[in-house]
Amino acid sequence: MQVATHLQHIHPSYIREILAAATAEGIISLAGGLPATDRFPLSLMAESIAELPRHAELFQYGETAGYRPLLDHLENLYQVASSHRMMVCSGSQQGLDLIARTFLNPGDGVAMEAPSYPGALQVFGMARAAIHPVQQHRDGPDLDALESLFASGQVKLFYAVPDFHNPTGVCWTLEVRQKVASLCDRYGVALIEDAPYRELRFAGKELPLVSTFCPERALVLRSFSKIATPGIRLGMLSGPRDWLPALIRVKQASDLHSSIPMQALILDLITHPGFPGHIRQLCDLYSERYQALATALSEYLGEGFDAEPVQGGMFLWLKLPVLDSAAVARAALTKRVAVVPSTAFYPKGVSAEPALRLNFSHEAPDTLREAVRRLARVLI
Numbered sequence: 001m002q003v004a005t006h007l008q009h010i011h012p013s014y015i016r017e018i019l020a021a022a023t024a025e026g027i028i029s030l031a032g033g034l035p036a037t038d039r040f041p042l043s044l045m046a047e048s049i050a051e052l053p054r055h056a057e058l059f060q061y062g063e064t065a066g067y068r069p070l071l072d073h074l075e076n077l078y079q080v081a082s083s084h085r086m087m088v089c090s091g092s093q094q095g096l097d098l099i100a101r102t103f104l105n106p107g108d109g110v111a112m113e114a115p116s117y118p119g120a121l122q123v124f125g126m127a128r129a130a131i132h133p134v135q136q137h138r139d140g141p142d143l144d145a146l147e148s149l150f151a152s153g154q155v156k157l158f159y160a161v162p163d164f165h166n167p168t169g170v171c172w173t174l175e176v177r178q179k180v181a182s183l184c185d186r187y188g189v190a191l192i193e194d195a196p197y198r199e200l201r202f203a204g205k206e207l208p209l210v211s212t213f214c215p216e217r218a219l220v221l222r223s224f225s226k227i228a229t230p231g232i233r234l235g236m237l238s239g240p241r242d243w244l245p246a247l248i249r250v251k252q253a254s255d256l257h258s259s260i261p262m263q264a265l266i267l268d269l270i271t272h273p274g275f276p277g278h279i280r281q282l283c284d285l286y287s288e289r290y291q292a293l294a295t296a297l298s299e300y301l302g303e304g305f306d307a308e309p310v311q312g313g314m315f316l317w318l319k320l321p322v323l324d325s326a327a328v329a330r331a332a333l334t335k336r337v338a339v340v341p342s343t344a345f346y347p348k349g350v351s352a353e354p355a356l357r358l359n360f361s362h363e364a365p366d367t368l369r370e371a372v373r374r375l376a377r378v379l380i
Contacts, residue, residue: 033359035225035226036285059261084239085239093119096194112124131347163201164310172210173207193209202283215240221235289364
């Protein structure tokens with residue numbers, strides 16, 4: 001059977017495609033966006049998991065928008081604007097897909113930072129949107145280029161990851177956040193603020209969400225994958241009250257609702273007295289692992305290799321001299337280390353700066369050091 005036309009506009013995820021090779025015996029993988037498996041808060045969840053069979057009502061069909069006790073708690077926890085509503089998604093990736101299917105027609109313009117999250121590139125590709133890359137600087141997107149693009153009238157949505165960006169780790173400054181919000185208001189562009197790494201700050205000062213400066217023009221995606229476990233597959237989407245009903249209708253057609261037992265489990269976890277301590281320990285762990293990776297890169301690689309410092313998240317962006325990053329990634333696998341080339345983070349046909357995305361959250365410091373030693377055998 002011939003596949004639908006819209007599938008011709010998306011490309012397989014490089015990260016998913018190499019998963020088998022990256023997880024083979026003897027391979028050290030810095031390729032995936034994997035949280036630390038050994039730090040999943042399973043002990044905090046154990047009692048709630050054991051109690052689930054006592055609550056048969058949780059295993060019945062539920063509301064599409066989500067489990068009401070969880071929604072009520074999160075609206076208070078996240079201080080959601082009174083003009084906004086929240087809904088639960090099967091991971092924030094589904095939230096992104098719902099947004100695209102609800103608001104985009106083929107040919108509608110979407111602005112994205114370049115480089116950008118591959119999952120978003122896939123979603124907007126499937127929606128047959130016109131993707132407009134905007135160069136990213138160390139403090140956020142190129143504001144002059146962004147304003148010119150907005151002023152052209154070609155853009156309906158701007159998708160961004162302002163906190164510990166995937167893949168670069170960049171965190172927007174307060175000034176950039178305020179300016180982007182102002183531009184969205186001025187030119188009537190909707191902001192999609194993806195915030196899966198926001199809680200993973202281990203340096204610097206927490207900054208307001210960009211959406212707090214343009215609440216009537218913004219949708220916010222959050223995820224429990226990075227702070228709880230990815231396998232639970234739960235995320236949140238919030239936005240203006242009159243935007244949510246259409247999103248909920250699309251989700252009804254997609255999966256009826258996300259898992260109610262898992263939503264109840266997440267509520268018990270994030271209200272557990274030990275959960276704030278779990279987040280602090282996770283940030284401390286990632287800080288240690290980031291420092292180990294950054295130090296090893298400094299020791300093993302010479303001039304021409306640059307990695308901007310990060311203040312949180314899970315990724316470091318290693319800029320290369322004029323090299324073919326895809327060829328480097330293939331050669332690295334022969335040295336038993338998996339990395340992701342910059343080409344995976346740009347739309348087809350857009351020139352990618354030579355770079356590699358390196359994940360530091362999953363492996364121990366000694367393993368990260370060994371990975372860099374192997375990588376250096378390819379790069380030098």
